[in-house]
Amino acid sequence: MSDETIRLATVGRILRRRWRLLAVLTLVGALVGYGASVVLFPPRYTASASVLLPGQWEERELLTQAQVATSSSVVDRAAAELGWKDVDATELKDKVGAKATDGNIIKISGTAESPERAQELSDRVAQEFVSFSARLTGGSTDDGTETGPEALRKKVEATNRRISELADSADPGRTVEGVQARTSLEKLRASLEEAMKKLDQAETVSGKAGMVVMGKSPKPTGEAPPTRTQLMAGGALLFLVSAVIGHLAAARTNRRLRTEPEIAAALRSELLGTVDVPDEGRAHRPDGPRAMVRHFLGLDTRWDTPAPQRSADEAGRRIRYRRVCTRLRNKMPAARRLLVVVPEGDEVAHRAAGQLVAESASDPSVNAANRGYPALRVVEVPVSRPVVPDSGAESGALVVLSAGNWTAAELAGIAEACADGGHEIVGVVVAGAVRAREDRPADQPPEKATLALAVRGNATGGPA
Known part of the structure; x- marks a missing residue:
């Protein structure tokens, strides 16, 4: 595919045409984030206690003291004093942190599943840190006896x-x-x-080691990150971005043919023309729950096809069909019957084939000798395993299909099926959906009537 898939306009087209699918996936991502917050990341709270280090300290000395505050010697003593049965010293060490801040202050943080426990943990670790530092420098915090330097x-x-x-x-x-x-x-x-x-x-x-705990740590009022709201927002954003990237990746790897010359070359034939089919939009209601879900999410229509252009009017569309019939008559003047091959599932091509059948039946020169339009019979061919009826009264096959739906390999399979049935592909007609106006000439049969005519020709197998 071209570089169009990486443009912002392409992302905007995805958001416009698949907004329901993206909304559902975003909701699913939020639910996944909520589940992760319940199972994998339960709510946690963090409290911080401040310890003041008097005197002048270098930066590396403060970093050393921060490491001492989270060492096993301090944390093990704090765990013994706390006496929590559900948390051992090893797990407690992962929930304690310390960092040096401005003003010779060491902030000791403790994380727990409740605000009370977090506050108790940070205060206990701070006290044990001060006591441990005092013992290292020879001081005492137990009684008033004179020891050491004094x-x-x-x-x-x-x-x-x-x-x-x-x-x-x-x-x-x-x-x-x-x-x-x-x-x-x-x-x-x-x-x-x-x-x-x-x-x-x-x-x-050594007087610098006379550390002081600066009061009791404040009780935390909010959860520690990642919070439940952050997990839900992250899950929703992750699913949304993944869906958009998935659409772009699918478009980059898409091998469906989009231009008329590519389609004609894949079928090893020539292009006889392009015709317009009014886009019915959401007129058709799908049958079955699965089809209704696809219809609701917008999966029943392609997002990477251009938006239908507005056609001139009914008369202008009929002129395109007459020109195709005229080219068929000029290309094969002796042919009286032709087989119209339509890929199965191509609704636009099926409606275009029905309109061609109606135009060929209303040939104004039908009484002229050997100059009338060939009679057309429509057959649908499955693309996965294409089978075309054997050659009988028909003098060739006309392939009608829409652009952007079939790969070169699939079209080559249709061409081989036509050859196996003894039909030479006389031409290719590419149908495209357009936005039609409301006005309709009185002499033109309704679209549903032409579609019914095409379906009857396909079902009976006889000439149209």
């Missing part, structure tokens, strides 16, 4: 006082041993002072 500082101060007492008690400058003792004590005092300075610096750095 106790060491007091011991150093007591040692300094003892050194001063020993220095005062030593004999200042009287003996060599006294001088050496005082020198050693002063060196020890200097070493202790230097150690205390380093301890103070280390304490300042």
Whole structure:
């Protein structure tokens, strides 16, 4: 097919002609999204707790702390404190997340099937994270006892006082041993002072680990994505886009012949003309539930065929049929009977064949010697396994069909069936649907009458 299938006009044609089918598929997609939200993605809620890290922190240090907050050491302790029987520590780790934000804040999020559980999870993980960080830096959050750097500082101060007492008690400058003792004590005092300075610096750095939970996490008021509404909208959009892409792909792979020269070449004959058939639109009501469903969804009509053009009038359409009959008479002046072959299921071609039968029967030159139109008999041929009646009184076969419905292989099968029946294809007539006007000449038989005439000729097998 041509590049027309990828144009926006083609997508618009699909939306106009298959809007009912697309609407049904969109509804089905929304229902599938709803089912997925119930079975695969039940409603989930996410709560976030904030932990403040005092001091100055580099970006990589904050990222490290975020990883610590979701580590197994923290999550396992939180799972033990929560005591949820339906969720173990491994599943809980997948429901906890942490990220560093501006202002030295670590946001710890917890996801659960209810707002209360989500809030409880995020708060517990935040508390366990703070406790775990305090234990890493040597701090304590349990009681008020002095441990770690503070106790060491007091011991150093007591040692300094003892050194001063020993220095005062030593004999200042009287003996060599006294001088050496005082020198050693002063060196020890200097070493202790230097150690205390380093301890103070280390304490300042470690003071950054004094993390604080910034209050209780707010209870979530809405579902975490993907929500049920998002799943339904995504399913509807997915089905709609898939349907449009499917139509475009089918049109790209379509091998049905659309032009008159291609059709004539496939039948190995020449084109005698094109005729117009008034489009009846929705006049015919289908029989059976399946046909009614196809009719409702628009599947009984092709979407990729051009919209029917408005024809001139009834007289103009009759002129086309007369010209075809005249070409048949000029092409085969001695032929008195011809077989009109119509593919089965081609309603437009069947109605065109009936109109040709009516025109050939109303030949104004029927009394002229050997100059009348050939008598036509219509037969429908199944395209899947075409069989044409054997040659009898007919002098050839005229193939009438509509464009855009048959492939080259199917038309070649019809041509071979005509050859097997002893009929030479004398020409091809292509029928097209048009929008007819309401006016009708009084001398023209109604369309239904011509269709009935064609059906009677096909059923009886006799000349029309």
